[in-house]
Amino acid sequence: MKPIRILALLLSLAMLLSLTSCSSGNDAGDSGTITVTDHAGNEVTVPKEINRIVVCDIYPLPSVLAVFFDSAEKIVGMAQPSMTAAQNSLLSELYPEILNAETGFIDGTAVNVEELLKLNPDVVFYGGTQEIGEALKNAGIPAVSVSAGKWDYDAIETLNNWILLLSQMFPQNDRYETVKSYSANVFDRVQQRVAGLSDEERERVFFLFQYNDSTITTSGKHFFGQWWADAVGAVNVGEVMESDNSTAVSMEQIYSWNPDRILITNFNASQPADLLNNTVGNWDWSPVSAVQNGKINKMPLGMYRSYTCGVDTPVTLIWMAKTVYPDLFADYDITTETKTYYKEVFGIDLTDEQANRIFNPSSMASAFN
Numbered sequence: 001m002k003p004i005r006i007l008a009l010l011l012s013l014a015m016l017l018s019l020t021s022c023s024s025g026n027d028a029g030d031s032g033t034i035t036v037t038d039h040a041g042n043e044v045t046v047p048k049e050i051n052r053i054v055v056c057d058i059y060p061l062p063s064v065l066a067v068f069f070d071s072a073e074k075i076v077g078m079a080q081p082s083m084t085a086a087q088n089s090l091l092s093e094l095y096p097e098i099l100n101a102e103t104g105f106i107d108g109t110a111v112n113v114e115e116l117l118k119l120n121p122d123v124v125f126y127g128g129t130q131e132i133g134e135a136l137k138n139a140g141i142p143a144v145s146v147s148a149g150k151w152d153y154d155a156i157e158t159l160n161n162w163i164l165l166l167s168q169m170f171p172q173n174d175r176y177e178t179v180k181s182y183s184a185n186v187f188d189r190v191q192q193r194v195a196g197l198s199d200e201e202r203e204r205v206f207f208l209f210q211y212n213d214s215t216i217t218t219s220g221k222h223f224f225g226q227w228w229a230d231a232v233g234a235v236n237v238g239e240v241m242e243s244d245n246s247t248a249v250s251m252e253q254i255y256s257w258n259p260d261r262i263l264i265t266n267f268n269a270s271q272p273a274d275l276l277n278n279t280v281g282n283w284d285w286s287p288v289s290a291v292q293n294g295k296i297n298k299m300p301l302g303m304y305r306s307y308t309c310g311v312d313t314p315v316t317l318i319w320m321a322k323t324v325y326p327d328l329f330a331d332y333d334i335t336t337e338t339k340t341y342y343k344e345v346f347g348i349d350l351t352d353e354q355a356n357r358i359f360n361p362s363s364m365a366s367a368f369n
Helices: 003-023 059-070 078-088 090-094 096-100 113-117 130-138 155-169 177-195 222-233 253-257 272-276 314-323 334-346 352-358
Strands: 035-038 044-045 054-055 075-077 123-126 141-145 204-208 216-219 246-247 261-264 296-298
Touching: 035 155, 035 272, 044 141, 054 059, 059 075, 059 078, 059 090, 059 155, 078 096, 078 141, 090 096, 090 352, 113 130, 123 130, 130 141, 155 177, 155 222, 177 314, 177 334, 204 222, 204 253, 204 334, 216 222, 222 314, 261 272, 261 314, 272 296, 314 334, 334 352
Parallel strands: 054 075, 054 123, 123 141, 204 261, 261 296
Antiparallel strands: 035 044, 216 246
């Protein structure tokens, strides 16, 4: 063989080896494992072949996993709030096997490691609580931290990073570029419409996060509600509150804010009629402008509660923009947008009835009451 041909062959072989070694996760040779960096910055070694997954306190993740795999067969354990959402949403209709997952191993952030070990997981996802991570590691379980707040509660950026991590762990199902591109397109389309709103035209919204006889909580400046409001050109009336995550408020505070619109999450069981008729506790919503004008909406419930990050995030953004500014988005058909998104991004065919049901959620999906 001529020297030039030998050199060309060696160069080709070197290029092939460099390509196969370049992946988002670090492939541990032929050991049957891969190392990934989780959202807490931990380098975690997990099996290449993962067939049994447990999800602890990151409640939207089971729905993301099911859609990511187009199957829930791998999910053997998850928390009860995740199960409640699954039971009362399209998730269990599309993936009925998810209802077989065990829930008794966790109560809030308290994990019963002995019960969890009985599920024989290949990997466990948790929400970043240090105590959970340490308990799992001490038990010898590959534990991967998934964050909901690392990206300042930007629902699109958070979803992108969840899909990126999953694509590193399961490269055969890699959907990162597809999800990222579609979400960016939706965000840009909304921004083009709302960018010209004046301060007077921007609707002032209140997110009713948790609600029962004794408690009202909302989104302050550092929670998903702030991102949703900013993303559709609205004003989150609770942005004056600096607390992280949800924050308790009084009815007097709501009176002083006097929001134009109220958006009710699926973390509580209330429907618009409950505020119109004051059916919960002794709360009186009648002086609030949003109630007087009938501008009360229940947020969508697709594969999970749409207030947080999840696979429904791009569709929820369109719904919220159209809900807050119906004239500005009058030409948007939310049913068509929903069906197109699920088909193009995940290969899932939804009927009109299934797509419409997302925007008429049951109170039974409430996480806390």
